[in-house]
Amino acid sequence: MFIEERNHMNKSLGKSLEVAAKLLKIARTILIAGLIFIAILFAFSLSHSFMGAAAASVNSIYLGKIELFIKPGLAIDSAVLAKMMPISFVFAAALIGIILYGVILLEEIIKTSLSSSPFSSAVSRNLSKISLLIIAYGVLTMGVEFYTSLMIGKGYNFALLFNSSAIDGYNIKTSFDLSFVIFAAMFYLLSKVFKYGEELQTLSDETL
Amino acid sequence: MGRIILRLDRVMADRKVSLKELSDQVGITNVNLSKMKTGKISAIRFSTLEAICEALDCQPGDLFEYEKG
Numbered sequence: 001m002f003i004e005e006r007n008h009m010n011k012s013l014g015k016s017l018e019v020a021a022k023l024l025k026i027a028r029t030i031l032i033a034g035l036i037f038i039a040i041l042f043a044f045s046l047s048h049s050f051m052g053a054a055a056a057s058v059n060s061i062y063l064g065k066i067e068l069f070i071k072p073g074l075a076i077d078s079a080v081l082a083k084m085m086p087i088s089f090v091f092a093a094a095l096i097g098i099i100l101y102g103v104i105l106l107e108e109i110i111k112t113s114l115s116s117s118p119f120s121s122a123v124s125r126n127l128s129k130i131s132l133l134i135i136a137y138g139v140l141t142m143g144v145e146f147y148t149s150l151m152i153g154k155g156y157n158f159a160l161l162f163n164s165s166a167i168d169g170y171n172i173k174t175s176f177d178l179s180f181v182i183f184a185a186m187f188y189l190l191s192k193v194f195k196y197g198e199e200l201q202t203l204s205d206e207t208l
Numbered sequence: 209m210g211r212i213i214l215r216l217d218r219v220m221a222d223r224k225v226s227l228k229e230l231s232d233q234v235g236i237t238n239v240n241l242s243k244m245k246t247g248k249i250s251a252i253r254f255s256t257l258e259a260i261c262e263a264l265d266c267q268p269g270d271l272f273e274y275e276k277g
Contacts, residue, residue, distance in 0.1 A: 203251070207249065207252065208244060
């Protein structure tokens with residue numbers, strides 16, 4: 001009876017996991033394509049003429065929902081943007097890389113769950129790794145936020161843009177979202193729950 | 209602290225029942241029965257014990273021995 005119950009449970013769980021595995025495979029393919037694209041962009045960005053042309057094509061800035069179109073060669077320092085853009089690609093590649101590794105870890109979790117049991121050491125270990133990845137992603141996002149503010153501050157001449165007696169000054173806001181800490185904690189706790197589940201699974205497997 | 213030893217191999221030998229025959233009658237795999245013989249299990253369900261006693265025509269006490277530590 002117990003073997004039949006376990007087979008039934010595995011079938012319904014197995015179907016959902018197989019669907020999830022297919023979706024993750026699609027996500028992995030898209031992320032790998034994105035990473036290759038960013039790598040190509042980075043390679044091009046090392047060429048001064050390419051970056052000069054790319055930076056020169058920047059002719060607007062978003063202020064909330066407003067897009068301000070700027071006349072070429074005036075309030076935008078294309079040379080500064082051209083120097084700083086390659087690092088943006090590195091940040092983008094790092095973020096995509098982290099998400100890709102997370103997808104790979106989730107695929108391993110599903111593979112282990114389908115082949116043996118969700119309550120195994122591999123699953124709890126991978127969940128713990130995902131919590132660390134969330135921390136890394138959060139910290140990197142803060143770095144991106146800071147670098148973007150720096151790039152905008154150096155690349156645009158706001159004194160010229162907002163040369164109006166109606167404007168008292170400007171401030172480039174850099175905000176940091178710390179909610180990633182909560183998500184990381186959630187996954188860490190989940191890994192501990194699965195670790196306990198692993199112990200119960202071993203006990204169950206050793207019971208005939 | 210003592211330990212419980214499973215004397216399944218002795219009862220199987222007395223009844224001249226092979227591992228495969230017992231496995232077919234009880235509905236447990238050879239591998240798991242082997243684990244029982246070598247003491248690699250930590251617990252046994254009453255339903256499994258009933259099936260073994262039925263197959264080997266023995267009492268539960270015939271299968272277990274307590275060894276003082």
